[in-house]
Amino acid sequence: MKRLLTLSIASTLSMPVFAQSSVTLFGIISDGLNYTSNDGGKHAVQLASGYIQGTRIGMRGTEDLGGGMKATFFLANIFDVNSGKLAQGLIWGRLAYVGLESSHFGSVTMGRQYDSVVDYVAPLTANGNWGGYLLAHPYDNDNTDTSNRANNTLKYKSVTISGFTFGGTYSFSNTPGFADNREQSVGAKYSYGPFTIGAGYLDASKPGNGTMGALTNTDSIFVANHMRTFGGGINYAIGAALLGFTYTRTDLEDPVSSIYVGSLSLASGVPLTYLRYENFELNGLYQFTPAFSVGAQYVYTESSESSAQNDARVHYHTAGVSADYLLSKRTDVNLQGAYMKVGGGTSGTILDRAYVPGSAGVSSNNHQFVIRLGLRHKF
Structure with a gap:
């Protein structure tokens, strides 16, 4: 019996130890009724999917490799x-x-991912935190509402060190000309008590050109020869209130079009040679009860536009409110409103007219x- 017991223990101890792994299926289904005051001169009523968060389904998983290391993956569409169609095809x-x-060292991931402006600046804005699509800056010019996702992306993200986190991305063009539609970005965040501060920068060459690069012609907010975006912000929590301020700037060389409003050329057909946006945002959220919150936002945007025909400045005043009530831990109802007024209006392009992101037109x-x-329902 002693020999059998010894052999049994030895056999058990010699068996391989299999790493723990997990796969989680998740999703968000969000739908609602929209009223747009002016779509080409007429009002519009629509049933529209997403907005406060995009309707999605996906899966994530990890496998423990030992020694503080694990393999990870993430897939989501x-x-x-309302139609069942994939939003991006x-x-x-x-x-x-x-x-x-x-x-100990952070993470390295490869695939279709967000840039560092999205990772470190967007969460400090209203639209990138609690407001969603309707509260995005004009034409989501700084990508804080994640209109861009970068293909062929290698990303590094550090562990948190005394409240400090940093990271960066490099998105390959996947063509012999490395500078032809590639993107690179860096960013950092610091949190201490009620304060969170973040900053990010991205540089994209020939965004929206072709179907193989970092930002394809169906993915990029703008089709242009070059795009640079940088910004930063701060959030401060005071009891049940969260206050925030952000500044972002986007510079575009030879912008051709926008995924939201189409061609950016003048009415005469003359193309723009330069387009710049600067966004100044104030936002606040108050949690009245664990189930009920109300947020508000104001953004002033200054736009500078140049062409062979003329130079112009256009400014935008945008404001948004969002009220959310939890019916349960997974289901909530939300009421939102957004308003835009455009001043200047001397560029001679479609940008002289108002367009709230997510409106009918x-x-x-x-x-x-x-x-x-x-x-909205989460699972």
Whole structure:
């Protein structure tokens, strides 16, 4: 019996130890009714998917490799709940990546991912935190509402060191000319008590040109010869309130078009040679009860436009409010409103007219507002 017991223990101890792994299926279904005050001169009523968060389904998983190391993957798409269509025509259009994560050195991931402006600046804005699509800056010019996802991306993210986190990305063109539609970005965040501060920078060459690069012609906010975006912000929590301020700037060389409003050329057909946006945002959120919150935002945007025909400045005043009530831990209703007024209006392009991101279309004049009543369910 003693020999059998000894052999049994030895056999048990010699068996291989299998790493723990997990795979989680998740999703968000968000739908609502939108009213747009002016779409080409007429009002519009629509049933529209997403907005406060994009409707999605996905899966994530990890495998423990031992020694504080694990393998990780993430796959998610965005779809229109009213038609069932994939929003970007891709199986995993929202995000798709695989990588390694260390509890000591951070993570390295590869695939279709967000840039550092999204990772470190967007969470400090209203639209990138609690407001969503309707509260995005004009044309989402700084990508804080994640209109861009970068393909062929290698990303590094550090562990948190005394409240400090940093990272960066490099998105390959996947063509012999490395500078032809590539993107690179860096960013950092610091949190201490009620304060969170973040900053980020990205540089994209020939965004929106072709179908193989970092930002394809169906992915990029702007089709241009060059795009640079940088910005920073701060959030401060005071009891049940969260206050924030952000500044972002985007510079575009030879901008051709926008995924939101189409061609950026003058009415005469003369193309723009330069376009710059500067966004100044104030935002606040108050949690009245664990189930009910209300947020508000104001953004002043200054635009500078140049062409062979003329130079112009256009400014935008945008404001948004969002109220959210939890029916349960997974289901909530939300009421949102957004307003835009355009001043200057001397560029001679479609940018002289108002367009609230997520509205039914471009206004026929310099102002527009959108109201939305939505329902969201998470699983």
